[in-house]
Amino acid sequence: MYELQFSSKIIEQAVDAFGSLPGVGKKTALRFVLHVIKQDIHSAQNISKLILQLKNDLKFCIKCHNISENNVCDICSNLSRDESIICVVQDYRDVLAIENTGLYKGHYHVLGGLISPLEGIGPSNLAIETLLEKLNNNTVTEIILALNATMEGETTSFYIFRKIAPYSIKLSAIARGIAVGDELEYTDEITLGRSITNRVPFDSLLKK
Amino acid sequence: MYELQFSSKIIEQAVDAFGSLPGVGKKTALRFVLHVIKQDIHSAQNISKLILQLKNDLKFCIKCHNISENNVCDICSNLSRDESIICVVQDYRDVLAIENTGLYKGHYHVLGGLISPLEGIGPSNLAIETLLEKLNNNTVTEIILALNATMEGETTSFYIFRKIAPYSIKLSAIARGIAVGDELEYTDEITLGRSITNRVPFDSLLKK
Numbered sequence: 001m002y003e004l005q006f007s008s009k010i011i012e013q014a015v016d017a018f019g020s021l022p023g024v025g026k027k028t029a030l031r032f033v034l035h036v037i038k039q040d041i042h043s044a045q046n047i048s049k050l051i052l053q054l055k056n057d058l059k060f061c062i063k064c065h066n067i068s069e070n071n072v073c074d075i076c077s078n079l080s081r082d083e084s085i086i087c088v089v090q091d092y093r094d095v096l097a098i099e100n101t102g103l104y105k106g107h108y109h110v111l112g113g114l115i116s117p118l119e120g121i122g123p124s125n126l127a128i129e130t131l132l133e134k135l136n137n138n139t140v141t142e143i144i145l146a147l148n149a150t151m152e153g154e155t156t157s158f159y160i161f162r163k164i165a166p167y168s169i170k171l172s173a174i175a176r177g178i179a180v181g182d183e184l185e186y187t188d189e190i191t192l193g194r195s196i197t198n199r200v201p202f203d204s205l206l207k208k
Numbered sequence: 209m210y211e212l213q214f215s216s217k218i219i220e221q222a223v224d225a226f227g228s229l230p231g232v233g234k235k236t237a238l239r240f241v242l243h244v245i246k247q248d249i250h251s252a253q254n255i256s257k258l259i260l261q262l263k264n265d266l267k268f269c270i271k272c273h274n275i276s277e278n279n280v281c282d283i284c285s286n287l288s289r290d291e292s293i294i295c296v297v298q299d300y301r302d303v304l305a306i307e308n309t310g311l312y313k314g315h316y317h318v319l320g321g322l323i324s325p326l327e328g329i330g331p332s333n334l335a336i337e338t339l340l341e342k343l344n345n346n347t348v349t350e351i352i353l354a355l356n357a358t359m360e361g362e363t364t365s366f367y368i369f370r371k372i373a374p375y376s377i378k379l380s381a382i383a384r385g386i387a388v389g390d391e392l393e394y395t396d397e398i399t400l401g402r403s404i405t406n407r408v409p410f411d412s413l414l415k416k
Contacts, residue, residue: 018255045260068215100213
């Protein structure tokens, strides 16, 4: 694409600012800018205010590192949830996704990313130390690894597995297999292979 | 996609606000929100401020309706540009694109959209009346229609053509044809047909 020469410094700066959002290039950023210019002042004031609120009013839960409006998030402070099970996830979106299933009643631990040498993210950049600290007070009985089934996710799972091994705590991982609604014919061999190896008693499928 | 239940009212509102941007769904909006939360406070303050500036400091040029920091835009107030030629475009982005060629030294007229019955946009929603007013003081000698080669663009061009016909002013349209770098084999028949019908003297291709 040709190098855009904007007629206005404000537009240029706004395109740069929107362009810093993930997956947004200059053309898309310019579409956003034109949209803001055309919409009414109240919508612009609203989005402007909310961006500041995201930074000012939200924090990371001191226990699980999830995004929270308070120092301790709603999940960690909910006494009806099982503190002895910790589900390890990459970020806030994964907590949302698992919460939406309604099938998990334990606690979470948000790593804040996955080990990725290509992006320069090592174990020390993730909240792994604070996870291990939780294992010292003997209240945790099980750790569930719920990370992406990608190279980065598997690497991170394996790293945590090695770190947790000395604690002799039950360590599990969410099942890999054929997604509900998928056809065998179009499933890749690795997934299909794992789903055969890790087959489950049929009656477990009858529960939701 | 499952209906997202956010743990925070602020996140929910911010996702809605980002989701109102063109082409942004809930998942992308959530990515933007998480990005804002993770970035430093200065970036968030910067984007928040720029959004307000876009609304407060920019206006539409009273002559050509292009986006401008002043009442009359830089192009309309530039005395070295030819006021007798007006290039009619859909929006600000088209002005940018044509300006970037460096080959046009006339004025512009920004319609603010294209006739689109499907989207409920009729001629009265576009800046067509103000274009016709410009023709009354006999300074304009040529109108160039530079609208998209789509159904909406062609409809709008034809509507303006009929409106301008009584003024006996030279009316032209930007050439349709094979883009520079394109291969004939992969060009659609309509474009190829037009490029044969509207063939140009070979030596005109030798100029830039």
